[in-house]
Amino acid sequence: MRWPPAPHPHITLADLPRSSVDAGEGPVLGMGDNTVPAYLGPGAGHVLLVAWPGTGSTTGLRTLAAQYARRGTQVEILDVSGQHAWARAQQRVHLYGDAASVHRRLYQLAAQVRAGRPGPARTVLVESGQTVTSLLRFRHYPDPGGTGLNALTTVLAAGRLHGIRVVMACRAVPEPWGHLARDLFTTRLLAAPTPRTWELAGWPGAPAPQKEPFRVGRMHLVDSGGDQLLQLLRLTDLQAAHLAATPPVSPRRRRRPYGRLVVTAPTASAFQIPRMQGDRRT
Template sequence: MTNPTALPQFLHFTDPGLREQIEALPEGTALIGISTTGQAIAVDLNAESPHVLVCTATGGGSTTMLRSLTAQFLHQGAHALILDPKRISHLWAKPLTTVTHRGNTAGIHDALVHLASELERRLDLDGDLDDVPRLIVSVDDANTTLRQLTRYWETFRHNDDPKTSPAIAALEEALRVGRAARIHVLFSGRPQGTVLKGAVREPFATVILARFTADTWQRLAPIAGPAPKQHHPQQGRFHVVQQGDAHETQAIWMTDGDVVKWLTDPDDNES
């Protein structure tokens, strides 16, 4: 049984030693936070099914989680496509040269259609990807994004066009074979059959949950045991499910300013 008081109330990127711990991680690994047992809980993109699902209620910290993970992979040399349907959740990313930030529906649609071409190009390299940067596809507020993409496609598709939006099909394909192309999806939302065709859990090696219902837990973390009781969830506290185990974890807090400063001036070690 874990002791929820073993963690600090807040875990900031600038806390002593934490940035050094993050920067010492191997390429393709990002720190989520510290568990109640003191264990470092991380995402490993080199694992099987190397995609991440973040599912929280409103205000549960999903945007903060996407920012932290995406920033860490960018620091390691990855590129990122950030889909931001609210248009303001990830403004930190707009000035970065290794990031494509899209907010309006037309831009998100076109970016995902281009993703399909990039996925095919990478797969044609037959594994010769040593000089190809990882690509992180960060989908914030994914359910809103998918609804908007569906409506957008319905407005101009012709009778002989596929019913499914090509943008949604591209995202589904990235979830299916992205590992072989060094393309990884960070999906914030409740997965729907529209995208995953009923495979709710399989594409994700890491599931990060906060402010969840018992039904959500049963759908997304069934082999991790019964849903934990969450009467008063603490800010920044998540349950991370990996390989059938659930870890109550205090996540790293990285502000927009932290991220931009770190990525544009990586030699600056000031707190």
């Protein structure tokens, strides 16, 4: 089987209709092969993004974080590796940048969930690499359930009842979860999934997809609607920071017809920010 080529090597704001970022009920994930934007709906649960470094995991987290902040949701980024420096000056984004603060925050959220205490709607993003490794190894308590991954599992199990959505990136599905990945995460984004990854997080009963040419940001979106290929929306650090601080387009403006976006003008809006030297491409 030969997969169809991606419509674009990268999907940026310039490739979308101007109103599309605010048109859906949730953030834009990217664009499918049918050139239609794919959205993360409000009813979607937690999101798992399985991708090796360099395949777009950090870009996916950054793009979702900026859009959630733009929509007024409180955003918390757990990032030991320092990939999200763009979020440091954001009013709606709080960055936890060391193992101790990451674990302390997860224990606080787990305690909130266990006690059934309501709280503001929030999105918690967990960066891949060092952050996930610290969840497996770092301990605040000597008991067997004292790792950060145990606290995160508690948040995943019942956090949506308390307004908490988790978006987690990792290189592979953590072994302690095994086949629970489908139950914990209703939406999965898989970059060139291995047979093992597909077995744990792919579409149930469907054969693993054949290996296809590598493209940064090219992922399988697996949710209740099935499996589709899409190209993730890519925001640079500067675009994410500006988008997060800009209010959404009003419904009246949203109904106006727009052409394609232009990114060569000065930074008059969140949609007109050119890529600057030094922006991350992960």
